[in-house]
Structures are given as C-alpha cells and as structure tokens.
Amino acid sequence: MRAMVYRGPYRVRVEEKDRPAIEHPNDAIVRVTRAAICGSDLHLYHGMMPDTRVGMTFGHEFVGVVDEVGPSVQNLRVGDRVMVPFNIFCGSCFFCARGLYANCHNVNPNATAVGGIYGYSHTCGGYDGGQAEYVRVPFADVGPSLIPDWLEEDDAVLLTDAVATGYFGAQLGDIVEGDTVVVFGAGPVGLYAAKSSWLMGAGRVIVIDHLEYRLQKAKEFAHAETYNFAEYDDIVVHMKRITDHLGADVAIDAVGAEADGNLLQHVTAAKLKLQGGSPIALNWAIDSVRKGGTVSVMGAYGPLFSAVKFGDAMNKGLTLRMNQCHVKRQWPRLFEHIRNGYFTPSDIVTHRIPLEHIAEAYHMFSAKLDDCIKPLIVPNA
C-alpha cells in the first residue's frame, strides 16, 4: 500500500509499505478514505517529539471503510464506514472506566504519562497512523463509530480530533454565562474552541494570532473579536487594556509547542529541542487571564520541561486545566450541534491534497503558505 513515511526532521515521503495485519483479536483494518494533517503532526515533523522513528507513518485524523476485522470484533463489519478517534484506548482500564479515554493505561508501553495515539511517535505507543491507504485500528469495538448517514466525510474526519479538541478546550475553561474568553491560536483547534465558547454562553470571545488570514477566518467562522499580536509591543498589556484591566475570565492555549512571539523561546524549543515546547502562548494565557480565572491548555507540549511561568499562575490563584481530548466522549453532543446547523466543521478546510503530494502538504501547512488553515489528505486521489 502507499503510505506517508517520516524520513527525518522536515522530511517525509510516500512509500510502498506492507498492508497492516490483524495483530490482536479486537483489531480492525480500515481502508482510509480521508485523512488530515494536524498542528500536532508539526511537532513530529519538526523533530520535537522524542522517539519519533524514521519509517513511521503519521496521521491521527482519518475516516474510512472497515476492510478486515479480528475474531473478537462484535460491533463492526467489513464495509462499515467508520470515523476513528485519534485516541487508541481499551475501554476497560482504570482510566477508560472513568471516561478518561485519552489516558488509557493499556495501549502505550513506552510511556505511562501518555495514552495511545495513531501515528504519533513511540512516546505515544509506536502505532502507524492514517496518512496511508490502510491502517490498523486496535480495540475496534471501543474506538470507532459508524459515520451517521447525514454527516459529510469531510466533517467526520475533522470530528476525529480538531473539532472535538476545540470543544473540549472550551469545556475545560469552565465557562459560565457572560465570561470573556481569549483564545490564543487561530488554527483549527483555536477556531473550534472559539466557536464552542459561544455555545457555552461566553459574553465575549477574543482570538489572538499573527496570521491575518486565520484571524479573518476567526471573525467569519467563530464570530470572534481578533487581534494580531505582531501589531502590539506587548500583547498582555493590550489584553488588559481591552478588558478594563481586569483580564479575561478564561484563556485557552490552542498553540502549543511551536509558539511564536519570542525568538529565544521559539528557537530553544522548536529548533534546538532544549525545551519540551515553547510556552509563549501559555505564558501569555497565564498573564492575560484575570486572578482566579481558568487557563485551558489544548496546545501540546513534549515530555521535556518547558519554561512556564508557574509563579504567576500560583500568585494569581489560577485553575490550570488540560489534557489530550477524550474524543469519543464529545461526539453525541457535537453530532447534535452540527445537525442543528450551529456550525459546519469543514468550513475551515482550505486544501484537499492527494497522498502522493504529502511532502508539499506538510511544507505548506508548516510554513503557513497559501493561506492554509486545514489540509485534508485524500488517498487514491
């Protein structure tokens, strides 16, 4: 089969690989019909995530058709159209039994601090991902769901991570009616987080980025008030100024490890790999939120330390909430919201790229060219 393969920092190619096999009785093999590149893939692509091996296939956002099932699979049949959450989870461990699917203890031998994620380095379990023609899906009775008839494939693939994560990020903000919410990052996760903040009753939603075209999308898609941090000497002071010097009630970090805005932080983290991630946006969130407020961290950081301003967080009495998203837990409600027409996830898709051209897609998405917001990958295009 054809599959994207990592060759080293900033280098990927498409290779002929063996079709994955059933390795466990509850495995399924899914033929991928749509995949996507996520902001998280950039952390791998830039070589920031420890134990990212040459030869791995990335991709944790994908939907497809069940091609083969293991002997113990009861809930899926060959031919079913399925959407697969980015989390790999057993459904039965201490954590899964409590709904913490992102923190499953039975799927990742490489680390106890991280759950299992498709195509996301050995630190997340060493599974190949879905930027390929076929992918192995463990715990087929637990993870995947049938794609509802009314749901477009492009919307379904976005629900496997970005939509669910943005929605989860707004929930971890513990928003109450009338709250002012500031979202750092106008990528897919930030856009969905901003839109979701309104669903939870926010009174004001502000989005910060330095890419004008993405801020424009935040205005249109998420009805947000936007600021380009490149235009301000000190974005934290600006946030204070526009909130009566109180600060926002809730801040959401939807940027993560590659955050820009401070060259030293960015270069030590993203280029030199001396930090787990560059915490610029996280620090801005901590400093922009009001005392007693909540910071929700959706941005991903590596397992090494990062220079986070914990002193400020402590002195301000902040609540810091964070996790990888428990994707499947969000789906029933998100299905309702999408059916009700509150928003259409695929409105933020800018590119549909054949798998064969994935190296260009990575470069474009990483360097933010061609006003790219969300690239989908189409195998067999």
Added chain:
Amino acid sequence: MPYTSDKPKQAETAEELRARIPGWGADLDPKDRPSVPKERFDPTLSGAHWEFPERQEEKWPRERSIEHSMLTPVFGTSCPPKGLSGVIRKYAYARYSEGRAAHWLLLVAADRVDTAESTLRSFATLRPDNPITQTGVLSEVRRHGWSSRVGRKRVDTGHQLLDPIIVGAPWVAAGLLGYAAIRRLTRGRR
C-alpha cells in the same frame, strides 16, 4: 474596573448574542456538558467486552517504560529499534524513568542518530533520500511562498530561515566527511 467590585458591563445581552451567533448558549448549563464531571465511572459504556484485554503477541522484545509493571496488552509495532539508534533507545527505556531528563534527551539523541543512519542506509537502496522532494520545498512556487510571507505582519519568517540549515547541516557534514575520506584514500595510494 478591578479596583471596584462590579464586573465590567457586557457589550451584548444574551438575546443579542443568541440572535447573532448560531447555537449561542446551547451548552449553557456547566453541569450538562460531555466532559463534566471530569471522571464518570461507567465501565460498560465504552463497548469493551472484557475485564482485561487479550494480549497481543510480542514478536520482539518490546521496549517499555520502567514505570509500567508489565508490557501493555496492546502496543504499536511500527519501526522496531535497530542500529546504533536502537541501542540508545533500548538503554534510555531500560535505565531511566519518564521522570528523568536523561530518558528524553537520550531518545532525542537517538532520533538524530536514526536520521543519519537511515539516510546513509538509503544510499544503498534504489530510492536514496532526496532533501528536495522530501522537504516539499518546491511547493514554495506553487503555494506562493513569496506572497505568503512578504508584506505580511507574521513573525515567523525570520526563524524559518533556520529550517534549511537544520535540514541541510547533516548533508553538508556528510559531504565534507566523504570528501575528506576520499582525499585520504587517494593520498594513501600516491
């Protein structure tokens, strides 16, 4: 104003927001949201029909965190450790817990060694690594690299200049080493 007790006035009322934003307030009740409460005990909800999953066959000694008491029943089988990078990885797992910086720094070092080893190995195949096609840099033309950057207020264009150095440095180093080796060989002949 934080200097007095009242919350700043909201610019728009709930009715105005509901009219302007589709779905505003659909999840208004903080208790009625899918991730609330954070932990909700319900072992049957997930669809799992086992108390503990069957075990996947271990076809080679699978490296694992020493913070685990056993190999997890299911695990990924992509890219078994190999070469010098594999030795470093196995040592990082066997010796240091996730709590130790050495664990992660060794793994990052192994990643760099893996890249070098794999690139060298690729030269012995019909498909050697090609930094031009693999970096997708040719999309700079088709995807408007110039107009996507110039004249915009984005702040990342400066450090993007470092990217070709990060990609290119090992190739330059390998070239210089190769050149030095050839010179030494030819000198030895003379």
